Amino acid sequence: MSAGNISRPAAGRRLPRAAREAQMLAVAAEIVAAEGIHATSMDDVAAACGVTKPMIYSYFGSKQGLIAALVERTGTIMMAGLMAMAHVPDPAERFRRTVTLLVGQLYEQKANWQVILAAMRGEGPATDQARGYRAALIQITTITLAGLAPPGVAEVIARRVVSPYAYAIMGAAESGSEWWLRTPGVTREEATATALKVVDAIIDLSRRDLAAV
Numbered sequence: 001m002s003a004g005n006i007s008r009p010a011a012g013r014r015l016p017r018a019a020r021e022a023q024m025l026a027v028a029a030e031i032v033a034a035e036g037i038h039a040t041s042m043d044d045v046a047a048a049c050g051v052t053k054p055m056i057y058s059y060f061g062s063k064q065g066l067i068a069a070l071v072e073r074t075g076t077i078m079m080a081g082l083m084a085m086a087h088v089p090d091p092a093e094r095f096r097r098t099v100t101l102l103v104g105q106l107y108e109q110k111a112n113w114q115v116i117l118a119a120m121r122g123e124g125p126a127t128d129q130a131r132g133y134r135a136a137l138i139q140i141t142t143i144t145l146a147g148l149a150p151p152g153v154a155e156v157i158a159r160r161v162v163s164p165y166a167y168a169i170m171g172a173a174e175s176g177s178e179w180w181l182r183t184p185g186v187t188r189e190e191a192t193a194t195a196l197k198v199v200d201a202i203i204d205l206s207r208r209d210l211a212a213v
Helices: 017-035 042-049 053-060 063-084 091-108 110-120 127-146 155-182 188-211
Strands: none
Touching (some): 017 042, 017 053, 017 110, 042 063, 053 063, 063 091, 063 110, 063 127, 091 110, 091 127, 091 155, 110 127, 110 155, 155 188
């Protein structure tokens, strides 16, 4: 997909800075998702946005700043969704709802997720930032799975027991997300059902190992 194929924002209308920035990020995400982080230029983004390159630089400072802003936007939405699940008392149900939410975000914001996944792979300047969100996801998953421990198991021990499963499901989530994004015809419902099968398997394994402590 070239910059010419991206839907441009309406020209000739003065927008508040925050609205203009959001508009630019939405267009930039589509370009980066299609072309890749390295292949995307600020010229591409400016042309697709219908603005000058100096305006892009005035908002983001550099290409690195633009990619960082894209990663931060997706990561912030993701973390807000995770925090909204904190009220669910049962750890297993919280885990299922969280994964369902994340699959939904993936389908609703495909371009944004392609950017953050590319950054996690090391394809660009925001790698550390993206991997910070990955680390937060692993930590939250570890805490959630540790909550499945029977009474009397110390939390520090429970976390150590389930930590490999938290890393395993993060790897599966990244690989699964890449596959879903690149495979036409996979519906949100199908992706959710597949993800929940993996979640239930991880829950069962965690409970088994925690019960053996």
